[in-house]
Amino acid sequence: HSNKLNYTLTPEGHHAKLTGLEGAKAPAINKTWLEVETQYLVIQLSETLQVGKIYWLYMEFQGELANDLRGFYRSEYFEDGVKKVVATTQMEPTDARKAFPCFDEPAMKAVFHMTLIHPSVKLNIKTTITLRNQNVLQTKFKPTLKMSTYLVAFVVSEYSSIRTAAETDVLVRIWARRTAIEAGHGDYALSITGRILDFFQSYYNSKYPLPKSDQIALRDFDAGAMENWGLITYRETSLLYDPITSSNKDKEWVSTTIAHELAHMWFGNLVTMKWWNDLWLNEGFATYVSYLGVDDVQPTWNIKDLMVMTETHKAFAFDSNKFSHPLSLPEEEVKTPAQINALFNTITYSKGGAVLRMLSEFLSEPVFARGLSAYLKQFAYGNTVYTDLWGKLQEVRLSVNLPATISEIMNRWILQMGFPVVTIDTRTGNITQNHFLSDADSKPSRSSPYNYEWFVPISWMKNGTVMDRYWLLEKNGNDSTHDPLKTNSEWVLANVNVSGFYRVNYDPQNWQRLLSQLSTDHSVIPVLSRAQIVDDAFNLAKANMINMSLALRTLSYLSEEREYLPWQSAIKHLNTFINRFRHTEVNTKMQKFLWSKVQPLFHYLKNITADWTEILSSHTNQYNQLNAISLACTAGVEDCLDLTKMWYRQWMKNPDKNPIKHSMRSTVYCNGIAAGGSEEWEFAWNLYKKSVDDAEAELLIYILSCTRKPELLNRYLNYMLDPNMVQKKHVNYVIRHVANNVVGQPLAWDFIRANWSNILKEQKHASFFTILYFTTKSFSTEVELKKVCKEGLTMF
Numbered sequence: 178h179s180n181k182l183n184y185t186l187t188p189e190g191h192h193a194k195l196t197g198l199e200g201a202k203a204p205a206i207n208k209t210w211l212e213v214e215t216q217y218l219v220i221q222l223s224e225t226l227q228v229g230k231i232y233w234l235y236m237e238f239q240g241e242l243a244n245d246l247r248g249f250y251r252s253e254y255f256e257d258g259v260k261k262v263v264a265t266t267q268m269e270p271t272d273a274r275k276a277f278p279c280f281d282e283p284a285m286k287a288v289f290h291m292t293l294i295h296p297s298v299k300l301n302i303k304t305t306i307t308l309r310n311q312n313v314l315q316t317k318f319k320p321t322l323k324m325s326t327y328l329v330a331f332v333v334s335e336y337s338s339i340r341t342a343a344e345t346d347v348l349v350r351i352w353a354r355r356t357a358i359e360a361g362h363g364d365y366a367l368s369i370t371g372r373i374l375d376f377f378q379s380y381y382n383s384k385y386p387l388p389k390s391d392q393i394a395l396r397d398f399d400a401g402a403m404e405n406w407g408l409i410t411y412r413e414t415s416l417l418y419d420p421i422t423s424s425n426k427d428k429e430w431v432s433t434t435i436a437h438e439l440a441h442m443w444f445g446n447l448v449t450m451k452w453w454n455d456l457w458l459n460e461g462f463a464t465y466v467s468y469l470g471v472d473d474v475q476p477t478w479n480i481k482d483l484m485v486m487t488e489t490h491k492a493f494a495f496d497s498n499k500f501s502h503p504l505s506l507p508e509e510e511v512k513t514p515a516q517i518n519a520l521f522n523t524i525t526y527s528k529g530g531a532v533l534r535m536l537s538e539f540l541s542e543p544v545f546a547r548g549l550s551a552y553l554k555q556f557a558y559g560n561t562v563y564t565d566l567w568g569k570l571q572e573v574r575l576s577v578n579l580p581a582t583i584s585e586i587m588n589r590w591i592l593q594m595g596f597p598v599v600t601i602d603t604r605t606g607n608i609t610q611n612h613f614l615s616d617a618d619s620k621p622s623r624s625s626p627y628n629y630e631w632f633v634p635i636s637w638m639k640n641g642t643v644m645d646r647y648w649l650l651e652k653n654g655n656d657s658t659h660d661p662l663k664t665n666s667e668w669v670l671a672n673v674n675v676s677g678f679y680r681v682n683y684d685p686q687n688w689q690r691l692l693s694q695l696s697t698d699h700s701v702i703p704v705l706s707r708a709q710i711v712d713d714a715f716n717l718a719k720a721n722m723i724n725m726s727l728a729l730r731t732l733s734y735l736s737e738e739r740e741y742l743p744w745q746s747a748i749k750h751l752n753t754f755i756n757r758f759r760h761t762e763v764n765t766k767m768q769k770f771l772w773s774k775v776q777p778l779f780h781y782l783k784n785i786t787a788d789w790t791e792i793l794s795s796h797t798n799q800y801n802q803l804n805a806i807s808l809a810c811t812a813g814v815e816d817c818l819d820l821t822k823m824w825y826r827q828w829m830k831n832p833d834k835n836p837i838k839h840s841m842r843s844t845v846y847c848n849g850i851a852a853g854g855s856e857e858w859e860f861a862w863n864l865y866k867k868s869v870d871d872a873e874a875e876l877l878i879y880i881l882s883c884t885r886k887p888e889l890l891n892r893y894l895n896y897m898l899d900p901n902m903v904q905k906k907h908v909n910y911v912i913r914h915v916a917n918n919v920v921g922q923p924l925a926w927d928f929i930r931a932n933w934s935n936i937l938k939e940q941k942h943a944s945f946f947t948i949l950y951f952t953t954k955s956f957s958t959e960v961e962l963k964k965v966c967k968e969g970l971t972m973f
């Protein structure tokens with residue numbers, strides 16, 4: 178493979194030279210050429226090479242160190258007014274070939290011997306040599322382990338670093354801009370990395386095979402982070418944590434990202450998928466176990482439960498669409514770099530993670546981990562397909578009672594898209610499954626080898642008692658009744674703690690019994706299940722499988738709820754209603770309803786924070802606090818409006834001494850701007866114009882969109898077209914945020930229609946799909962549909 182490299186031809190006019198080593202005789206080169214389309218350098222030999230002989234292929238080439246975020250690329254930043262350049266790499270999935278010619282496929286593992294010759298920046302390993310009359314340094318690296326090309330990385334920089342004490346087993350270093358390191362922004366990462374590495378060493382029962390683990394924060398970085406073996410690269414916001422200005426959400430992100438990349442050191446790096454069609458083995462795995470890693474270092478966060486929101490729910494949403502795709506695709510469907518890149522998506526990450534969580538739940542974690550360990554041992558430094566994993570798990574399964582082999586169970590989850598909705602009729606004990614599609618009238622876009630039937634592990638409880646797991650193996654087969662599910666007055670709850678990747682529907686009586694239980698004593702139902710009841714109900718209602726009024730009744734008990742997960746689940750669905758009805762005559766009633774539900778939570782949190790002055794110790798309560806304040810302000814509660822306005826005023830009076838805790842800023846200020854007028858808006862706008870910090874600028878870009886004043890929103894939209902006003906990289910955000918605001922939505926739509934050609938011409942960063950999606954996503958009527966079809970089409 179070779180892409181965007183310019184070769185110096187040999188005297189014979191070839192791109193390469195071939196020499197035999199250790200007595201081997203190299204065949205002559207007939208012809209060499211570049212296949213630009215498929216990114217190959219072709220070397221045609223007069224004879225075939227011989228197995229067991231060693232040959233040396235030599236090439237001289239040049240590439241541009243462009244700031245294109247791919248292959249070997251350039252990144253820039255300013256330090257004390259001086260421009261600094263960083264040369265760094267991003268190979269995955271198919272850009273190692275843009276750094277050097279290579280066999281750029283995950284299964285073609287090799288040992289890399291690398292020597293870099295670079296400008297004489299201060300580095301700790303140095304040999305000075307002279308090259309083209311310049312004094313340069315030469316850095317020679319130890320040979321790598323046997324590894325895939327997409328995991329190779331090297332960075333040349335003037336960064337500083339911090340490191341673990343000399344006596345530690347594995348040397349851990351955090352690299353970043355000198356000022357960031359001096360400010361202590363790498364300290365948090367350093368404090369958790371070694372512990373997470375230790376956790377994975379024992380979870381996988383496999384030693385980290387390198388003597389060191391470097392992690393580096395880069396200004397210009399396309400993904401969130403990249404698991405290069407021994408030198409993990411991160412976007413700055415994914416590695417650096419500033420205890421003063423970062424929020425607990427930021428801390429969570431840094432922790433999960435680090436855990437995710439460290440998980441790859443085994444799953445991905447030591448054992449690699451054979452080809453990209455099984456990318457989910459890499460990414461789904463890292464996604465799942467990253468939550469275990471974070472849980473180990475932050476046991477009070479309840480992060481394993483949060484995974485259901487961040488991964489499972491996201492996957493449900495994506496995978497209930499008829500255009501979804503199976504986790505593992507046939508190899509033929511994944512050939513070109515574009516097809517490979519398209520696989521880094523919600524299915525691969527979130528569904529992959531959720532399905533593995535299900536597998537671990539029904540096998541139990543110790544058995545699952547034992548299987549992984551055996552798998553890693555057998556396939557270390559090699560490549561695998563998913564059946565290798567099923568095979569190993571099958572071997573260690575031991576006493577776990579299963580209705581079929583692991584591969585029979587799991588193939589149904591990974592070789593067909595979608596997931597089932599399980600319907601339980603407690604009047605008869607009947608239990609059935611159907612492919613769940615959010616649009617009940619749609620048909621899946623591809624056929625399935627298993628006819629959209631799954632082997633579903635049904636964990637369930639009856640009136641609060643956990644019952645034996647039941648396996649639902651058919652759609653409507655003979656065994657479609659399970660007698661214990663038949664009840665008179667007791668409620669049945671299935672998929673306890675969302676341990677399976679499916680939704681559940683019940684007969685009306687059982688729904689009613691669940692609702693009663695929620696109202697009388699919700700604590701009998703586990704917290705994740707409470708969140709799930711709400712989410713299932715709303716999604717079933719949207720798919721016309723139950724009445725929306727039933728879904729709404731799952732919210733009745735919320736006045737008693739203090740936990741974050743059910744609230745978050747409810748708020749996601751409530752927002753749809755809030756946006757639909759804000760400008761209708763039912764708004765006042767809706768606001769009243771909202772307040773009646775959130776008032777107790779609001780006051781509870783207000784109390785335990787001594788009138789919002791003290792920081793909550795609980796991670797999820799901090800999120801709760803934001804939800805409660807947002808909702809109370811949406812409900813128009815004076816207490817809340819006055820509070821946010823007052824906070825905002827304090828900030829305006831003293832911009833340098835901001836009294837609001839960072840994790841609360843976006844919510845508080847957004848509501849402050851919404852409750853305020855042009856003075857509040859101007860204040861934030863002036864700060865944006867002066868802002869130098871990325872995170873601060875993004876916060877301001879968001880809160881500016883929160884005003885309810887059309888003239889300000891229009892002004893904001895107009896500024897967006899002027900790069901002197903709104904920075905180009907923020908243009909997408911402006912459209913998105915303004916369109917998310919109920920007042921702003923029609924304005925954004927009118928604006929982009931009127932200015933479309935301008936937007937396209939000026940704004941390289943504005944993407945067609947994002948813009949169209951965000952400006953129309955709240956449309957819900959026939960009239961609006963016609964509007965998009967008619968006006969939308971003329972504009973493009």
Ligand code: BES
Pocket residue numbers: 269270400401402403404433434435437438441460463521
């Ligand atoms: N291997 C990926 C990085 C990657 C993503 C490379 C897309 C090429 C294309 C890495 O392990 C990863 O998954 N990073 C995530 C962050 C993670 C915390 C989910 C990312 O970059 O978003």
Ligand code: ZN
Pocket residue numbers: 404437438441459460463
């Ligand atoms: Zn990953």
